[in-house]
Amino acid sequence: MIDPLLDQAIRHQVNMTQYGNFVLAKMIRILNLSDADLMAQLNEALADVDADSFKVQRLDKLLASVREVNTQAYAALYGGMTDELQAYVEYEGQFQYDLYRSVVPATFSIASVVPEQVYAAAMAQPMQGRLLKEWASNLGANRLQRIKDTIAVGYTQGKTTADIVREIRGTKALNYADGLLDTSRRQVDAVVRTALSHTAQITRTRFVKENEDILGDEMWVSTLDGKTSPECRARDHLLYTKVDHKPVGHSVPWRSGPGRLHWCCRSTSIALLKGQKSLYGSRAAAGGPVDANLSYADWLKQQSPEVQDQVLGKTRGDKYRAGGKDETMFTNDKGRMLTLKQMAEREGRALSQ
Template structure:
């Protein structure tokens, strides 16, 4: 395999690890929202609203709305703080991970891992915008959306004369066979009429976790590339093509930019590390050729030493873009069996071998999560 294609393969593997990490983070945050749903349910049942519409009932409704607002604000504050800490750790781990992946493809430690201060980590996370706003602002917005939805649903239900059970269904979600009504199931398994406002809160939170993790990791990757600019010749967009790839990512796949982000052979501006919510694409570094680096290595004993470690095949194929489209299935099929088992987990691997695992389930890493420390160990 040529060096550019090996770099792409290694970075796809790193991207899958990121998806496994964000799957674990989504679960942790979902569990917090599950508990929030239970707390709101307890408050609703104990609020004493099952009385005729009177001033007393309206006072109880206002008290319940205030209690819910405080609990929602507290929960989302905890989520935001935990998420911030995770994202700062992710910057450090992910920037090291891409350096490890690229050096492995080169057969030499040409790239150096960035060193981060706590101030730099906080700045990168705080400055990474998701649809124009940092993730902390999005958590505040989601808390307000849930607070408003809870109050509106409560008010509308009481005006209709609904029972406490009916109010509970509107807020928390209907009890369905085999489904925990406060969130322990894929939303796609629950019909729209069975979803309460907590279901929608969970959906919004999961989308934010995924997009923010991939966006912030992408910014960390760019920081690692910029720290090794003497090795680089430019950048290339990589979308692992499959049925879930969006039209914008299909259009961007394979496009290149120089080190100053000027388009090469096209007029698409660089969209940033992600092109849309839930984006799985990433930016590939295009390295200089071995000959270019060898000429520039005079006076740089470390680089010269590492260049000497590279074999003839790596020297000859280093530099330039990757060699064409690549599907996720095609990439996965080319992996060693041990790596396939690691990505899918033992049970899903057996299902894949027997032909019982759908492609969507291969891409979804919800059942095979990684913690930040596990990701750190893989990136060392």
């Protein structure tokens, strides 16, 4: 049996990925709603332009209305993202409290975090070198610049306005996935997932600091599948001192920490109980130490069919249990989504077992 801290940490990361899918879908919906208006403004701006009359110097003036629509879209996206992060900070803080309440003797007191303080800290700390607000602003500026570049190059090459607009929007036959605007969606995907993991790790760090008297070293836990980065593989199950995160028994640096080490980092961390140096096989610590090389695949083997289906989906879950594994088995299924309410119900059941 897997140590409850490790078991719940992995379950939580699986659920968080599906919650990320839900948040991403909301953010993409915001962009989709703005696309029709943006394309209408673009068509109007370029209505009387052709390759012979086009001048790069006039482009900024021509695209003034397009710039306004684009700015409003990314402002709405940032607002929607911060709303989700505020709700998630509160959820993550409560999850950490409930998790350790379930494994720490009742005689010990556990402190919870103040969501408003953690959220402020998450917004004030750079995420991959910039604040979230700056990333949102830069995404909007980058999209506008790509539109301008496509127009300038298109007219220089003698393309028609219709050709240029189609290149920006994409074709209906391919659900517009072949258009320039789809690049923006992929970038939003990376920012959304990174913002969630960034916020989660800051919440965990604050929780550990609030409970320094009962918590000890922190263990790095990576999702070990085909998508895990070499940096996270190298750190899986390594120990670091709490709060200041100095390596314990090794020389691999913590750097920004799990969930913040790189874009879309899926690693997490577990704070061991004070004096504990390894994970054990039962809640009562009566079993032997869990193999330090326990992988995501090893964990999934020990889960119920219900949990396997939650992770993989029913079709792939059936295939997995039938022994039909392949290299894409553990990649993210973007079709599976969880709201915070659904995640709370699922994790509440798991903690009560």
